[in-house]
Amino acid sequence: MKKILTLGLACLTSIFAYGQVTVTYQVDATDFLAAGATLANNGMRIGGDFAANGGVSAIDTMVDWSPTDTASGMAALGNDLFSISVTYPASSIGATQYFKYVNGAWGDNEGTAATTTIATDGCGVDDGAGNINRTLVIPSSDTTLRYCWDACYQCDGSDPGVVGLDESAFISLSIYPNPAN
Numbered sequence: 001m002k003k004i005l006t007l008g009l010a011c012l013t014s015i016f017a018y019g020q021v022t023v024t025y026q027v028d029a030t031d032f033l034a035a036g037a038t039l040a041n042n043g044m045r046i047g048g049d050f051a052a053n054g055g056v057s058a059i060d061t062m063v064d065w066s067p068t069d070t071a072s073g074m075a076a077l078g079n080d081l082f083s084i085s086v087t088y089p090a091s092s093i094g095a096t097q098y099f100k101y102v103n104g105a106w107g108d109n110e111g112t113a114a115t116t117t118i119a120t121d122g123c124g125v126d127d128g129a130g131n132i133n134r135t136l137v138i139p140s141s142d143t144t145l146r147y148c149w150d151a152c153y154q155c156d157g158s159d160p161g162v163v164g165l166d167e168s169a170f171i172s173l174s175i176y177p178n179p180a181n
Helices: 004-017 030-034
Strands: 021-030 046-047 077-079 081-087 098-104 125-127 132-137 142-146
Touching: 021 098
Parallel strands: 021 142
Antiparallel strands: 021 081, 046 098, 077 081, 098 132, 125 132
C-alpha cells in the first residue's frame, strides 16, 4: 500500500511540475556601467508584479514591486551579466508580467532616464507615475530573455528572446569513441 501511495504522490507531483513554466530574466549591464554607473552593494535586482502572477524564484516567493526583497536578487554570471529564474504556475500562462531591472534599490532603475529606450522602442509602458516598465506575456514553455540595460534588445542588437550558445564552451568537448553514432 505504501508503494501505491508513493507512486500516486509522485504522479501528482509531476502533473503539477509539468504545468509550470520558468522564465529566466537576464540583463547585460555592460553599457550601463561603462557610462559611469556603479553597481550597488546588493547587486542587480528585478522588480515587478511577480507575486500577482504567482512567481517564485529559487530563493522564495516573489514580492510585488520590491526589488530589495531577497527573492528579487539576480545572480552575477560574469562580464556584467545578471540572471534570475522565475517559475510561474500554469494558471499564469498568458498573463502579462510587468517588470524592470533595478540597480540595488529604487532610484537607479530602468525606465526613468530621459533617454530611456524601453519607452521609445516600444517594449515598455508608462505606469502613470513617470516610470516605464517592461512587459512580457508569460509563455507556455521555458524561456530565457536577455536584455541590454534600458534597451529592448541584447547589447549586440539581437532579439532578447534568442540567447545564443557560447561556442567557446564546446572547444574542449570530445566524443569517445570516435567515430561515434
